[in-house]
Amino acid sequence: MPYKSSVPLFWRLKKSKYNLIGTKCNTCDKVFFPKRNLCPNCRRRGNLDDFQFSGKGKIVSHTIIRVPPEGFEKYAPYAAAIIELDEGARISGQIVGDISKVETGKPVRAVFRKIYEDGSGGLIHYGMKWEMAE
Amino acid sequence: MRVAVVGAGQTKFDEHWEKSLRDLSTEAGALALKDARIDGKHIQSLYIGNMSAGRFIGQEHLAALAVDQAGLIPIPATRCEAACASSALAFREAYFSILSGQYDIVMAAGSEKMTDLKGTDAIATLMGAGDQEWESAIGLTFVSLYALMARRHMEKYGTTREQMAMVSVNNHRNGALNELAQFPKEITIEQVLKSPLISDPLRLLDCSPITDGATAVILVSERVAKRFENPIWILGSGQASDTLALHHRKSLTELLSTKVASKKAYEQAGLKPKDIDIAEVHDCFSINEIIAIEDLGFCEKGKGGKFVEDGKIARDAEKPINPTGGLKSIGHPVGATGIRQISDIVKQLRGDYGKLQVNGAKIGLALNIGGSGATGVVNIFGRDKPK
Amino acid sequence: MNIGIVGYGCYIPRLRISVDEIARVWGTDAESFKRGLMVEEKAVPEMDEDTITISVEAGRNAILRAGIDPKKIGAIYIGSESHPYAVKPSGTVVAEVLRLGENIMVADFEFACKAGTAAMQCCYGLVKAKEIEYGLAIGADTSQGRPGDALEYTAAAAAGAFVIGKDPLATLEGMCSFTTDTSDFWRREGEDYPSHGARFTGKPAYFKHVVSASKLLMEKLSLKPSDFNHVVFHMPNGKFPLTASKMLGFSKEQIEQGFVVNRIGNPYSGSSPVGLCSILDVAKPGDRILMTSYGSGAGSDSFSFIVTDNILERRDKAKKTEDYIKNKKNIDYGLYVKLRRKLKA
Numbered sequence: 006m007p008y009k010s011s012v013p014l015f016w017r018l019k020k021s022k023y024n025l026i027g028t029k030c031n032t033c034d035k036v037f038f039p040k041r042n043l044c045p046n047c048r049r050r051g052n053l054d055d056f057q058f059s060g061k062g063k064i065v066s067h068t069i070i071r072v073p074p075e076g077f078e079k080y081a082p083y084a085a086a087i088i089e090l091d092e093g094a095r096i097s098g099q100i101v102g103d104i105s106k107v108e109t110g111k112p113v114r115a116v117f118r119k120i121y122e123d124g125s126g127g128l129i130h131y132g133m134k135w136e137m138a139e
Numbered sequence: 140m141r142v143a144v145v146g147a148g149q150t151k152f153d154e155h156w157e158k159s160l161r162d163l164s165t166e167a168g169a170l171a172l173k174d175a176r177i178d179g180k181h182i183q184s185l186y187i188g189n190m191s192a193g194r195f196i197g198q199e200h201l202a203a204l205a206v207d208q209a210g211l212i213p214i215p216a217t218r219c220e221a222a223c224a225s226s227a228l229a230f231r232e233a234y235f236s237i238l239s240g241q242y243d244i245v246m247a248a249g250s251e252k253m254t255d256l257k258g259t260d261a262i263a264t265l266m267g268a269g270d271q272e273w274e275s276a277i278g279l280t281f282v283s284l285y286a287l288m289a290r291r292h293m294e295k296y297g298t299t300r301e302q303m304a305m306v307s308v309n310n311h312r313n314g315a316l317n318e319l320a321q322f323p324k325e326i327t328i329e330q331v332l333k334s335p336l337i338s339d340p341l342r343l344l345d346c347s348p349i350t351d352g353a354t355a356v357i358l359v360s361e362r363v364a365k366r367f368e369n370p371i372w373i374l375g376s377g378q379a380s381d382t383l384a385l386h387h388r389k390s391l392t393e394l395l396s397t398k399v400a401s402k403k404a405y406e407q408a409g410l411k412p413k414d415i416d417i418a419e420v421h422d423c424f425s426i427n428e429i430i431a432i433e434d435l436g437f438c439e440k441g442k443g444g445k446f447v448e449d450g451k452i453a454r455d456a457e458k459p460i461n462p463t464g465g466l467k468s469i470g471h472p473v474g475a476t477g478i479r480q481i482s483d484i485v486k487q488l489r490g491d492y493g494k495l496q497v498n499g500a501k502i503g504l505a506l507n508i509g510g511s512g513a514t515g516v517v518n519i520f521g522r523d524k525p526k
Numbered sequence: 527m528n529i530g531i532v533g534y535g536c537y538i539p540r541l542r543i544s545v546d547e548i549a550r551v552w553g554t555d556a557e558s559f560k561r562g563l564m565v566e567e568k569a570v571p572e573m574d575e576d577t578i579t580i581s582v583e584a585g586r587n588a589i590l591r592a593g594i595d596p597k598k599i600g601a602i603y604i605g606s607e608s609h610p611y612a613v614k615p616s617g618t619v620v621a622e623v624l625r626l627g628e629n630i631m632v633a634d635f636e637f638a639c640k641a642g643t644a645a646m647q648c649c650y651g652l653v654k655a656k657e658i659e660y661g662l663a664i665g666a667d668t669s670q671g672r673p674g675d676a677l678e679y680t681a682a683a684a685a686g687a688f689v690i691g692k693d694p695l696a697t698l699e700g701m702c703s704f705t706t707d708t709s710d711f712w713r714r715e716g717e718d719y720p721s722h723g724a725r726f727t728g729k730p731a732y733f734k735h736v737v738s739a740s741k742l743l744m745e746k747l748s749l750k751p752s753d754f755n756h757v758v759f760h761m762p763n764g765k766f767p768l769t770a771s772k773m774l775g776f777s778k779e780q781i782e783q784g785f786v787v788n789r790i791g792n793p794y795s796g797s798s799p800v801g802l803c804s805i806l807d808v809a810k811p812g813d814r815i816l817m818t819s820y821g822s823g824a825g826s827d828s829f830s831f832i833v834t835d836n837i838l839e840r841r842d843k844a845k846k847t848e849d850y851i852k853n854k855k856n857i858d859y860g861l862y863v864k865l866r867r868k869l870k871a
Contacts, residue, residue: 019622065386066290068286068290068341069338070278073280074263078259079573080278080573085283086287096273097273097384101572103855109290109294117583118579119576119578119579120276120278131579131623
């Protein structure tokens with residue numbers, strides 16, 4: 006997939022992917038991840054600022070992916086989940102560690118891992134995955 | 140102003156190694172024209188649904204190509220895209236073009252050629268329907284999105300693995316009668332439960348297949364409908380949107396788009412869920428049929444699994460769902476599915492659908508879903524012309 | 527003004543493979559390997575871990591302990607022989623993830639297993655020259671050994687990170703290096719696995735450099751072995767550092783706390799840094815620590831640290847070395863081969 010070799014596409018997102026920086030609307034007090042340019046609740050009345058999430062959350066639902074898409078073959082099987090961040094927003098992410106222990110409701114924290122490699126000669130894309138808190 | 144469907148065509152859904160997208164599109168269009176007993180020269184405009192020819196076969200500008208191949212130059216041709224709901228959108232655009240008074244006879248079509256790519260590439264392409272930056276980019280697949288919904292539905296409502304398997308069993312039992320189905324054979328609950336895990340808790344036989352195919356229907360204005368035999372009338376049409384990424388939804392166990400689209404369609408038709416005789420619903424994965432049964436109002440939220448288990452969706456039961464086989468058995472060429480569902484409802488309502496006929500079906504509903512539910516389209520059809 | 531380690535942190539991947547398991551596959555005598563190498567098992571990175579990711583985790587722990595605004599860090603140097611890119615620095619990614627700011631000096635270092643301590647020297651120099659307020663020095667590797675080679679029993683993955691600056695938890699009282707052109711171990715550009723001179727890696731290489739550098743430092747500071755509470759040397763296996771320790775006149779008690787090789791193997795540039803982290807996890811204010819690294823090619827960097835009172839309030843702010851060592855899962859050789867991409871798929 007040619008877009009997966011795109012350098013600017015991933016570069017543009019690096020702050021959010023590396024550091025969980027989203028936005029907060031000062032009008033309605035809601036937090037969003039990833040960043041939004043427009044508050045979906047307040048729209049033009051919204052007033053958005055960057056917001057740093059703590060990297061802590063809990064599992065809302067989960068699965069183990071055994072048939073991966075192109076580019077993720079070598080990582081299979083891997084666990085994925087929807088995570089509710091402590092501050093309120095939700096995000097999809099892979100769960101690392103003992104994937105047989107993944108359960109809804111378990112607390113998780115962000116760790117930094119490789120997400121995807123564009124072949125052996127292309128760029129390595131890094132970002133957040135999630136580790137079950139002990 | 141009322142609009143009717145007077146012709147419907149579908150190619151065999153299959154892995155068509157010898158046929159290209161253009162072959163399949165032309166074949167479906169010709170079948171629809173033949174069914175309507177009109178000549179192509181009467182078609183005033185074409186709307187075609189297609190999800191991702193650009194990535195599946197590297198071909199964009201598909202609508203013009205379809206008109207070109209069909210010998211219908213120079214009529215206007217428009218492509219519609221909403222992932223797996225692409226052709227339901229094409230159908231609505233065709234419908235609106237007649238309602239606007241611009242045209243009297245219009246073709247709505249859908250097509251997808253998926254098997255030219257290898258499996259993992261096809262999976263990645265389908266994931267283009269999700270959030271590319273925040274779902275696909277972390278390795279999620281479409282089945283995994285529905286697996287996340289299934290897990291939540293099981294945990295929240297006690298829906299069982301067996302109940303999900305029963306959806307596939309029901310649809311294959313119906314599809315076994317369908318000559319145009321990709322997998323026209325019956326399967327058992329045990330086979331579903333023993334099939335390979337794809338994304339826990341969903342297994343291979345919970346998933347609709349990767350398929351090549353094309354479909355087309357002919358829509359006409361009330362003014363010209365009298366020239367056609369057995370027109371099937373559009374009673375209501377609704378479409379709604381939701382967040383592209385599943386994780387942004389408040390609930391993982393319902394699809395807002397289905398609820399809003401069906402509410403619109405029911406209102407327009409002046410009907411209630413109990414009035415629906417048959418329904419073609421989007422069973423891309425078994426759990427989605429259970430969620431759809433609930434969201435369409437056929438049963439209470441959370442009781443969809445029980446509804447299936449109680450046999451209420453069988454072709455001879457109170458609410459026949461996917462009586463021609465559903466996406467599971469017929470196959471799911473993503474951009475063609477929406478109109479395939481409509482084509483099957485039309486044929487059922489005419490009352491002469493051979494082995495597939497559900498007796499006494501007068502009102503039918505088709506639910507087509509794009510992605511993990513970011514687009515939902517519901518169309519309701521009737522045998523009798525509404526007042 | 528005292529300069530030294532303001533914050534420290536390590537990261538050790540969760541997976542382990544035992545010497546027994548590797549010996550089982552190659553039909554070698556596990557007991558003799560375990561006796562000879564004094565290694566029971568080694569740390570293996572997950573498929574999605576590399577020098578960049580483990581540097582981030584170790585660096586995060588170091589910054590947590592330092593308790594400083596990461597924007598005040600003016601330099602980051604990562605020493606490794608397994609930088610994921612041949613061209614493109616690991617440091618830029620790590621700096622961005624750790625939010626070190628953009629007014630920062632970055633370079634990746636390579637000197638076999640001692641690039642991490644070379645990074646510490648540079649940070650110290652820049653702080654002392656008042657060019658930067660803090661520097662972040664990291665030694666990290668996800669090292670590879672050729673299948674069946676003796677290195678495969680020990681080549682491991684881990685990272686140690688140190689924020690260098692003023693108001694330290696361990697003051698650097700002196701340092702020196704001993705360097706010669708000695709080719710005991712090398713890897714050519716584009717090669718997957720290193721080559722080595724087998725027994726030549728011992729006497730003329732490891733022992734000569736480790737012992738010479740340690741002696742030079744003690745002479746420079748007028749110290750004797752008994753002045754140190756703890757010592758840590760580069761640990762390519764268990765036997766080498768124990769032998770060097772004995773040659774220099776240190777006791778078993780002095781080397782014990784930093785001796786992690788038996789349980790995690792040899793994470794190359796991360797070896798002596800992780801050993802130092804382990805010492806700092808328990809050291810008391812006033813303790814003196816000798817650290818001597820070794821990098822093939824060849825050279826040794828020696829440091830003497832004096833632990834300050836700051837250790838007491840800083841060390842519990844992040845995960846300790848023992849936490850990482852104990853949080854483990856053993857894998858078999860098949861999974862190891864898959865994870866380490868030894869399969870030509």
